[in-house]
Amino acid sequence: MKSFDLKRMAFDEMPPDFLLEVAIRSVYTFILVFLFLKITGRRGVRQMSLFEVLIILTLGSAAGDVAFYHDVPMLPVLVVFITLAALYRLVMWLMSHSEKLEDLFEGKPAIVIKDGEFAWEKMKAQNMTEFEFFMELRLRGVEHLGQVRLAILETNGQISVYFYPDDRVRPGLSILPQYCNERFEVIPEKGDYACIRCSEVLAFNAGTKAVCPRCKRQQWVKASTAKRVT
Structure with a gap:
């Protein structure tokens, strides 16, 4: 040949x-x-x-x-x-x-965000990367998780999002690309900070070096309180 x-x-x-x-x-x-x-x-x-x-x-x-x-x-x-x-x-x-x-055959819808934070136990079981999940939310006009009252991952892979009204938006994890959010292991100033992994929001004083009580990660970003732009 x-x-x-x-x-x-x-x-x-x-x-x-x-x-x-x-x-x-x-x-x-x-x-x-x-x-x-x-x-x-x-x-x-x-x-x-x-x-x-x-x-x-x-x-x-x-x-x-x-x-x-x-x-x-x-x-x-x-x-x-x-x-x-x-x-x-x-x-x-x-x-x-x-x-x-x-x-x-169809599966069940899964709650992936509840009250502005990941429903962490259920989120870990979903076959969806953080990149894909955040992209879907950004396409729906979400800037941070504190704007979201409830998000449901449907059986067809789409995400249903239910928002807080502006006067009830809470501090939440920013889902903008990583280069838009500075990460900290030592808290630089007093305020609310979100865990970059599980979205837990806690108030810290300056100089604190904390471990997330939910996922044990040690990196935080300043929690966003931005209102939705509709």
Whole structure:
């Protein structure tokens, strides 16, 4: 076998006119996926649950195989699509009649901020990085956690945010990028400071070197009391 053989890299052992068959197979699988999404009444990708993502990935695998591999017949793939559509409908029906099954497939919403601070025990169990979480909050106009009365991580990965009115905003951890917030291990002046890890807010005197009682971290930022700009 010759290395960097352009003909082999482009066609392998397939004749050039196989490209036309690939195009036809691709149209075929596109139509199947389109019909599946129409039948199941799909929502946006951001609204998909874990179960629905699994169904779409399985469909994608079947569609990719039949589109590119000449030895994969087209009719069995149609059976795969029909079976998955029937399975999806069946699971949706079962979930509508069983809360336990719905929790198994869809998961449960989780409170991640309560009263301006992380619900730390629940936050640790969520498969979401601090960077992603803070970005989602910033996109909703949040500057610091003290503005947030309640935040719920929904089963589709989106975050529902409920705000305090301006006259009830409390000191909270700033969620602006790190370069916007100076961090301290020794408190420089008297005031309210937030733990950079778990968002616990405590009042300190100047010169204090404190360990967070919740997460045992020793870095703090000055708590923000900024009102929301709407």
